[in-house]
Amino acid sequence: MLRKVVLFMLGLALGLSACAEPVPVRTAGPLTRIRLPMGYIPNVQYAPFYVAIEKGYFAEEGIQIEFDYSFETDGVALVGAGELPFTLASGEQVLLARAQGLPVVYAFSWYKEFPVSVIARPGLNIRKPADLRGHTIGLPGLFGANYIGLEALLFDGGLSDSDVTLESIGFNQVEAFASGQQDIVAVYTTNEPVVLRSKGLDFTELRVADTLQLVSNGLVTNEKTIADNPDLIRGMNRALARGILDTAADPAAAYQICKKFVENLGVNDAAVQKQVLAASIGFWNVDKPGQSSPQAWTNMNDVLVKMGLLKASQDVSKAFTNDFAPTGQ
Numbered sequence: 001m002l003r004k005v006v007l008f009m010l011g012l013a014l015g016l017s018a019c020a021e022p023v024p025v026r027t028a029g030p031l032t033r034i035r036l037p038m039g040y041i042p043n044v045q046y047a048p049f050y051v052a053i054e055k056g057y058f059a060e061e062g063i064q065i066e067f068d069y070s071f072e073t074d075g076v077a078l079v080g081a082g083e084l085p086f087t088l089a090s091g092e093q094v095l096l097a098r099a100q101g102l103p104v105v106y107a108f109s110w111y112k113e114f115p116v117s118v119i120a121r122p123g124l125n126i127r128k129p130a131d132l133r134g135h136t137i138g139l140p141g142l143f144g145a146n147y148i149g150l151e152a153l154l155f156d157g158g159l160s161d162s163d164v165t166l167e168s169i170g171f172n173q174v175e176a177f178a179s180g181q182q183d184i185v186a187v188y189t190t191n192e193p194v195v196l197r198s199k200g201l202d203f204t205e206l207r208v209a210d211t212l213q214l215v216s217n218g219l220v221t222n223e224k225t226i227a228d229n230p231d232l233i234r235g236m237n238r239a240l241a242r243g244i245l246d247t248a249a250d251p252a253a254a255y256q257i258c259k260k261f262v263e264n265l266g267v268n269d270a271a272v273q274k275q276v277l278a279a280s281i282g283f284w285n286v287d288k289p290g291q292s293s294p295q296a297w298t299n300m301n302d303v304l305v306k307m308g309l310l311k312a313s314q315d316v317s318k319a320f321t322n323d324f325a326p327t328g329q
Contacts, residue, residue, distance in 0.1 A: 031064040032232065037075030037087040038067055039144070040171075042262040044273050045190060045280045047254045048110070050261045052243030061235030067261075076220060080104045085225045086236060090114070091215025091300045092148040095314050103223040106320040108237045109292045110244065111216035112285040113209040115189040116149025119196070124183060126204050129157025129211070136165040138173060138182035145216070149208040150186040152303050156211050177201070190279040198272040209283075212303065213296045215320075216283070226321070233324045241289040241326040248286045251277055290325030 038046065049065065052058050058065055068075075075087030076094070080102025094106045118137065120126035126135075132154065139146045154164065169176050169185075173192050176182040178199055187193060189207055196203065208214065219240065221233055247254040255274055259265045266273045285291070297316040304310040 031059065032062055033064045033066060034086060034236070035066045035068050035084060037078065037084070038069050039075065039088055041069050042067070043191075044255065044258045044262060044265060044277045045188075046261070047247045047251075047258050047277055047280070048240060048243035048284075050243075050258050051246050051254050052239045054257045054260065055242075055246065057239035057242045058236075061239050063232070063235055063239065076104055077102065079220055079222050082222060082224055085221055085229070085232065087220050088217060089220045090145045090148070090217050091297060091319075092145070092304060092309075094215075094220055094319050095301055095304055095310060095316070098314055098319055099310055099312075104220050105223060105226060105318070106215065106218050106292060107221045107226075107233055107324050108219035108240060108290045109215075109285045109325075110218045110240070110289070111283050112287075112293075113283050114145070114149055114152075114212070114214040114216045115280075115283045116145055116186065116208045117189040117193060118150060118153055118184060118186050118206045119177065119193060119203040120184040120206075122202050122204055124204075126184065126206065129153045129206060130159065132157060132184070133159055133163045135184050136167055136182070137184045137186060138167050138169040138176050139186035140171050140173070141168040142166065146186045146188070148304075148309075149214075151307050151309070152208055152212055152214065153206055155303060155307050177203075190283055191276055194275045194279055195269075195272055198269065198275070213293065213299055214303065215292065215296045215300045218292070230324070237290050237324050238326050244284055244286060244289045247277075248281050248284065251281060288325070291322050292320045292325075 053065060075084065076089050076097045078084045079087045080097050091106060094104050097104045118132070124135070126132060137150065139150060141147065154160065169182065173182070173185040173187045174195050177185050177196060178201060189209070193205060219236060225233060251274070255277055294316070297320055301310070301313055301316050305313055
């Protein structure tokens, strides 16, 4: 049933310091406006985009970014249908979409590790994935990276969905855990654990990144944009890479820029939000921004097949490209 939900959501919508690579001098003219589905609310974790906008990196590439934070928008399906040129998504969404015939391609690796964890109350003694058997786990819903990360941990522990109870709670993991409504929740490693620790709450944590190398967040495009407008992809990637490197080099300055894009950022929790940013940077592909790991794609494909979310293996060589990764990193 869970498998059908993931595939149905994709089908329903069908009918991310300057780079060493030289930045081309742009002639005067209108900017290309790009509506970019983000998959979440405005957040300090999107600092590279905010920095790249504030410093004019996207404008230098002739691009104007319009952020789309709406949850109901299935960015992968819209890109696959040719309605948008880019979206942010993780690798499993690309493979699931391609299995349905959507010609999406992962063109920029932003995160080097999969930033999903399962956290549990200490008294439950959840020390390894197999310990989740028989428990109820809260997560935003049966979709996206939280869901796939949880499923990967269950599989690694020799468990199936029938061994646990999955409860959709929306993006309310912090409130649900802190209030005692949920004893176990699937979370973003870079966000909710930091917030919960700041509240003095104790928990155990199982991190997907400690178990498997999977393809995480990055910029997804489609085969038509690759064929018809490769320079647009190169421009997006160059600007994003510069934003990533600048943010990693000076998080304090990046944080100040984020305040212009995230309403009330740090008004009551500045120290926590700065920790969230620091934790996020630790997951980013800073050494080689943009370049995907072929092994991570193979791992992702194999996990999805073994979980039953893919009926057959996909040709991962067509699911991603490193051709547009900025050079000289």
